[in-house]
Amino acid sequence: xxxxxxxxxxxxxxxxxxxxxxxxxxxxxxxxxxxxxxxxxxxxxxxxxxxxxxxxxxxxxxxxxxxxxxxxxxxxxxxxxxxxxxxxxxxxxxxxxxxxxxxxxxxxxxxxxxxxxxxxxxxxxxxxxxxxxxxxxxxxxxxxxxxxxxxxxxxxxxxxxxxxxxxxxxxxxxxxxxxxxxxxxxxxxxxxxxxxxxxxxxxxxxxxxxxxxxxxxxxxxxxxxxxxxxxxxxxxxxxxxxxxxxxxxxxxxxxxxxxxxxxxxxxxxxxxxxxxxxxxxxxxxxxxxxxxxxxxxxxxxxxxxxxxxxxxxxxxxxxxxxxxxxxxxxxxxxxxxxxxxxxxxx
Amino acid sequence: xxxxxxxxxxxxxxxxxxxxxxxxxxxxxxxxxxxxxxxxxxxxxxxxxxxxxxxxxxxxxxxxxxxxxxxxxxxxxxxxxxxxxxxxxxxxxxxxxxxxxxxxxxxxxxxxxxxxxxxxxxxxxxxxxxxxxxxxxxxxxxxxxxxxxxxxxxxxxxxxxxxxxxxxxxxxxxxxxxxxxxxxxxxxxxxxxxxxxxxxxxxxxxxxxxxxxxxxxxxxxxxxxxxxxxxxxxxxxxxxxxxxxxxxxxxxxxxxxxxxxxxxxxxxxxxxxxxxxxxxxxxxxxxxxxxxxxxxxxxxxxxxxxxxxxxxxx
Numbered sequence: 042x043x044x045x046x047x048x049x050x051x052x053x054x055x056x057x058x059x060x061x062x063x064x065x066x067x068x069x070x071x072x073x074x075x076x077x078x079x080x081x082x083x084x085x086x087x088x089x090x091x092x093x094x095x096x097x098x099x100x101x102x103x104x105x106x107x108x109x110x111x112x113x114x115x116x117x118x119x120x121x122x123x124x125x126x127x128x129x130x131x132x133x134x135x136x137x138x139x140x141x142x143x144x145x146x147x148x149x150x151x152x153x154x155x156x157x158x159x160x161x162x163x164x165x166x167x168x169x170x171x172x173x174x175x176x177x178x179x180x181x182x183x184x185x186x187x188x189x190x191x192x193x194x195x196x197x198x199x200x201x202x203x204x205x206x207x208x209x210x211x212x213x214x215x216x217x218x219x220x221x222x223x224x225x226x227x228x229x230x231x232x233x234x235x236x237x238x239x240x241x242x243x244x245x246x247x248x249x250x251x252x253x254x255x256x257x258x259x260x261x262x263x264x265x266x267x268x269x270x271x272x273x274x275x276x277x278x279x280x281x282x283x284x285x286x287x288x289x290x291x292x293x294x295x296x297x298x299x300x301x302x303x304x305x306x307x308x309x310x311x312x313x314x315x316x317x318x319x320x321x322x323x324x325x326x327x328x329x330x331x332x333x334x335x336x337x338x339x340x341x342x343x344x345x346x347x348x349x350x351x352x353x354x355x356x357x358x359x360x361x362x363x364x365x366x367x368x369x370x371x372x373x374x375x376x377x378x379x380x381x382x383x384x385x386x387x
Numbered sequence: 388x389x390x391x392x393x394x395x396x397x398x399x400x401x402x403x404x405x406x407x408x409x410x411x412x413x414x415x416x417x418x419x420x421x422x423x424x425x426x427x428x429x430x431x432x433x434x435x436x437x438x439x440x441x442x443x444x445x446x447x448x449x450x451x452x453x454x455x456x457x458x459x460x461x462x463x464x465x466x467x468x469x470x471x472x473x474x475x476x477x478x479x480x481x482x483x484x485x486x487x488x489x490x491x492x493x494x495x496x497x498x499x500x501x502x503x504x505x506x507x508x509x510x511x512x513x514x515x516x517x518x519x520x521x522x523x524x525x526x527x528x529x530x531x532x533x534x535x536x537x538x539x540x541x542x543x544x545x546x547x548x549x550x551x552x553x554x555x556x557x558x559x560x561x562x563x564x565x566x567x568x569x570x571x572x573x574x575x576x577x578x579x580x581x582x583x584x585x586x587x588x589x590x591x592x593x594x595x596x597x598x599x600x601x602x603x604x605x606x607x608x609x610x611x612x613x614x615x616x617x618x619x620x621x622x623x624x625x626x627x628x629x630x631x632x633x634x635x636x637x638x639x640x641x642x643x644x645x646x647x648x649x650x651x652x653x654x655x656x657x658x659x660x661x662x663x664x665x666x667x668x669x670x671x672x673x674x675x676x677x678x679x680x681x682x683x684x685x686x687x688x689x690x691x692x693x694x695x696x697x698x699x700x701x
């Protein structure tokens with residue numbers, strides 16, 4: 042072990058202790074680094090983009106079936122009238138086509154079912170084209186399936202925000218309450234240690250771990266799912282640091298008085314659970330009623346996630362996410378001031 | 388020691404501290420001289436820990452005056468923190484750090500003091516310096532706590548129940564260490580509820596009960612003050628009920644007789660006369676003797692005689 046001057050500075054020693062305590066706790070490593078990646082991988086897999094669905098339909102005569110098979114988006118099955126009726130009723134097919142006297146065709150389907158209506162349009166187009174109709178206006182398709190509008194693109198900034206919150210809050214909260222419970226904090230204040238160094242060491246360690254934490258999840262998203270990062274990396278770093286500081290302050294406030302791990306866990310969950318639900322980690326916060334929106338947007342997790350999404354998906358700069366930065370700044374200042382007032386050192 | 392040279396290393400006057408429903412310290416007066424090892428001896432709940440923590444500047448007193456190294460906590464806390472070494476009761480140091488890492492952390496808070504490795508060697512943990520704190524035995528943890536108290540080369544050492552919960556061998560090891568600090572001329576204030584520890588280590592002792600010092604002096608003075616040199620204890624087994632206690636009190640050289648739960652305790656001045664006389668008397672009464680013990684008076688007896696209770700009583 043080197044004994045260079047900087048390493049013997051109390052702040053360096055305290056920060057080193059934070060690191061050692063973290064690295065020597067395998068569970069912490071799992072929750073902070075591995076769990077978010079597993080979650081992203083799982084959800085990315087579940088909501089991966091599939092080729093457009095083909096719609097299953099039935100045709101009662103071989104001629105009809107032949108004409109309908111010209112349409113790539115239809116999966117045509119040839120069935121007897123009775124079997125087709127049964128298949129329609131049980132949802133196996135969305136529609137069946139049957140001939141009617143005078144060369145006409147009858148489509149049987151449920152018009153309240155969007156799939157049925159789509160099948161009706163596709164089937165009719167196929168039948169008409171097979172009979173020789175030509176379209177008066179030529180048309181072609183240009184498909185939009187680019188990165189940035191998929192679920193995984195929505196999800197990664199959400200997970201990043203959630204990870205910033207939980208690692209800052211648990212990281213600070215648990216360590217502080219544990220030190221208080223074991224009277225380690227009391228032992229430390231019986232030395233000449235400057236008290237602000239103690240608190241500062243948590244923040245420093247948090248910011249250094251942040252680099253790894255954000256790097257792992259973001260790297261995974263970019264490498265495996267080609268999630269875009271359209272804003273500048275510097276702006277992204279600023280967002281992550283401000284977010285992490287705000288959550289650290291909130292964690293400090295939550296842990297400022299608790300004497301037991303149980304009490305602290307309860308408080309932490311009370312603070313974080315509502316945000317997991319309403320702040321748009323897994324689905325858009327816009328789904329909640331309009332009356333709740335001002336409250337939801339004032340929450341720090343919503344602010345972080347909105348800012349990260351704007352940055353990564355739309356390439357927003359810091360000026361464009363100023364409102365979110367403002368929300369985070371207020372949380373940081375208010376929580377930190379309150380935490381210092383309330384903090385129990387023994 | 389110091390240029391200002393206050394008369395005493397620690398001066399406590401009329402100290403009071405009450406918690407919600409308990410009075411922990413009730414008008415305590417204390418003076419710890421330079422270079423002495425002073426013990427606060429008393430049962431649990433006597434106010435020892437509250438007293439030492441007020442002197443350490445960790446707890447605020449309700450009233451009274453505390454002067455440490457000629458300074459007061461409200462004006463010189465930064466300076467005092469540099470010059471005091473403190474060991475608290477039941478601190479759990481971080482289990483995931485090694486011995487070396489822990490001592491280096493504490494060393495970093497002090498302006499001056501020995502190298503971490505030096506302090507570790509001093510408390511005989513050299514072989515364990517790379518071990519995690521979580522894997523140390525109780526005695527080793529306690530010695531590590533002592534190392535953390537010594538890293539600032541303190542003039543004044545505060546030890547709160549340094550050997551509580553340790554096995555006899557670990558206790559003796561710790562006592563030897565404390566002896567070395569005494570030889571180095573450090574002032575020590577320690578609390579204990581072990582009378583043998585106080586007798587072995589302390590130059591002077593204050594016996595505390597209900598937040599007050601009920602007797603202060605060297606262990607020898609305190610024992611002499613009760614005017615009893617020897618104690619005789621015996622059990623009469625099943626015949627205890629028929630024992631004539633008053634007759635025992637009339638034996639020459641016997642000062643006081645107490646009988647409880649079939650055991651009789653007698654304070655005796657002349658052991659060589661009292662024991663044969665006691666045996667004769669028991670023989671006369673027809674009481675069989677199942678156990679007989681004599682010992683020199685100790686601080687425990689001082690406490691029993693002053694308060695009517697044992698030190699270990701909660």
